[in-house]
Amino acid sequence: MTHPRPVRVRFAPSPTGHLHVGGARTAIFNWLFAKSHDGSFILRIEDTDQQRSTRESEAMVLDDLRWLDLHWDEGPEAGGIHGPYRQSERMEIYGGMARELLQSGRAYHCFCDEEMLERKRKESEEAKQPPHYDLTCWKLGPEERRQKAEAGDKSVVRFHVPKEAGASFDGDVHIDDLIRGEIVWKKESLGDFILLRSDGMPTYNFSVVVDDHLMEISHVIRAEEHLTNTHRQVLIYRAMNWPVPEFAHVSLILGEDRTKLSKRHGATSVSQYAEDGFLPAAMLNYLALLGWSPPDGKEIFTATEAIAHFSLDRVNAAPAVFDAQKLLWMNGQYLRQMPSSTLRRQISRELEMADLVTGGGAAAEEWLDEAVDLVQKGADKMSQLRPALMFLFHFDAAAAVTDPEISPLIADSDTRIVIDALHRDLSERGGPVTAEEYQALAERVKIASGAQGKKLFMPIRVAVTGSLHGPELARTFPLLEKGSRTPGIARVLSPLERVEAFRAALG
Numbered sequence: 001m002t003h004p005r006p007v008r009v010r011f012a013p014s015p016t017g018h019l020h021v022g023g024a025r026t027a028i029f030n031w032l033f034a035k036s037h038d039g040s041f042i043l044r045i046e047d048t049d050q051q052r053s054t055r056e057s058e059a060m061v062l063d064d065l066r067w068l069d070l071h072w073d074e075g076p077e078a079g080g081i082h083g084p085y086r087q088s089e090r091m092e093i094y095g096g097m098a099r100e101l102l103q104s105g106r107a108y109h110c111f112c113d114e115e116m117l118e119r120k121r122k123e124s125e126e127a128k129q130p131p132h133y134d135l136t137c138w139k140l141g142p143e144e145r146r147q148k149a150e151a152g153d154k155s156v157v158r159f160h161v162p163k164e165a166g167a168s169f170d171g172d173v174h175i176d177d178l179i180r181g182e183i184v185w186k187k188e189s190l191g192d193f194i195l196l197r198s199d200g201m202p203t204y205n206f207s208v209v210v211d212d213h214l215m216e217i218s219h220v221i222r223a224e225e226h227l228t229n230t231h232r233q234v235l236i237y238r239a240m241n242w243p244v245p246e247f248a249h250v251s252l253i254l255g256e257d258r259t260k261l262s263k264r265h266g267a268t269s270v271s272q273y274a275e276d277g278f279l280p281a282a283m284l285n286y287l288a289l290l291g292w293s294p295p296d297g298k299e300i301f302t303a304t305e306a307i308a309h310f311s312l313d314r315v316n317a318a319p320a321v322f323d324a325q326k327l328l329w330m331n332g333q334y335l336r337q338m339p340s341s342t343l344r345r346q347i348s349r350e351l352e353m354a355d356l357v358t359g360g361g362a363a364a365e366e367w368l369d370e371a372v373d374l375v376q377k378g379a380d381k382m383s384q385l386r387p388a389l390m391f392l393f394h395f396d397a398a399a400a401v402t403d404p405e406i407s408p409l410i411a412d413s414d415t416r417i418v419i420d421a422l423h424r425d426l427s428e429r430g431g432p433v434t435a436e437e438y439q440a441l442a443e444r445v446k447i448a449s450g451a452q453g454k455k456l457f458m459p460i461r462v463a464v465t466g467s468l469h470g471p472e473l474a475r476t477f478p479l480l481e482k483g484s485r486t487p488g489i490a491r492v493l494s495p496l497e498r499v500e501a502f503r504a505a506l507g
């Protein structure tokens, strides 16, 4: 039995682009695990790849995490006692640890150059041998290595894998993965590997172990693709006499064609979804379901509910399939539940940019809330809201009468009778401002024109909206009528003005 350690987990992105949905899912699992254990969630930036890492990317990744409403207890900006939290600022620490391993004889300087190593790799491949380092520099012995180093020969620091079983080591490497069960790397498959490159930069395997240890990480929850590295990391922990954390390797995310999710499958970065009008709570919910499900089988849940139910036992070892349609459906569920005033506030900038809000004010906000409420039922994502509102502001009668979809309706002589009756009623009585008033209007037009059902409602709809499709007329009419008198928004034509324009276009 190992002593239970305080739960401390980390998400360790390499800042080389936007946050990928797979990375976001890993971050979410770590965060849920930390929160469900009263533990700490640490953010560490793995930016030792100087060619590919950028501060811009780091800022974007942080923004994407914040957008998802994931908060880290320690990390860049948040600070913490185990910092710095950027690997590029921890170089001296890795250098010091490498010296310890050199001194204890668990690592050595290796002077073989890339060209020679490549040639040897090829030779072992041809001889069908595992492509391990052939131990040339290990065999030189400490004295000869010291002389080469003193002569200024370029070297890397290489970890030496003990070949003999010892008290704490049976030669193989085992882990008991919390998602995948026992995993064993046989001793034949282990070869000496690099800790520090010739420019002093640590390799991923080295920096990750040093940091996970110093940051007191209890559980390493990360992508399955890192399983190819885990045995090397375990060997370093052992050589340093450090406690080995628990590991949980989360399965891959596949596209619908069952190949690894990539750009070919569509949007893969969190920011693309944010820009496309997805809601963070829906995104978090959907990503949490990629490989995990709560015991009650519910598909829609809040972050608090997910925290209450999260456990690694229920994380699936099989790959998860990213289903963009389901994400859209889920987003629609969230969007339709949201108060229209919240949505209106979220798109307010967009409305201003489109000159739909001209002065604002309480009356304008109230009217816009009603307008958003009318269209949100038919929307799956935020980006559909503004386009869905446009019919209130733009009415192009000439385009409507020549629209091929609408032409058959116009060709029907009864249509004109309905439109004329509608026009008369609106001119005489004014436009309806409540649903009841609209119902009464429709009833009068029905009697006056003799039309009913579709033959009544389609002409009415087309004459005021310019389209065969749209939200309920009983709400649309009052909204247009009120909009035509509301200050602070772009000009809205009243139902009467619309019918007049439509009749004019019909000629």
Ligand code: GLU
Pocket (backbone or CB within 6 Å): 012, 013, 014, 046, 208, 221, 222, 223, 226
């Ligand atoms: N920096 C690694 C990555 O972005 C994460 C490594 C780890 O979690 O151990 O894939």
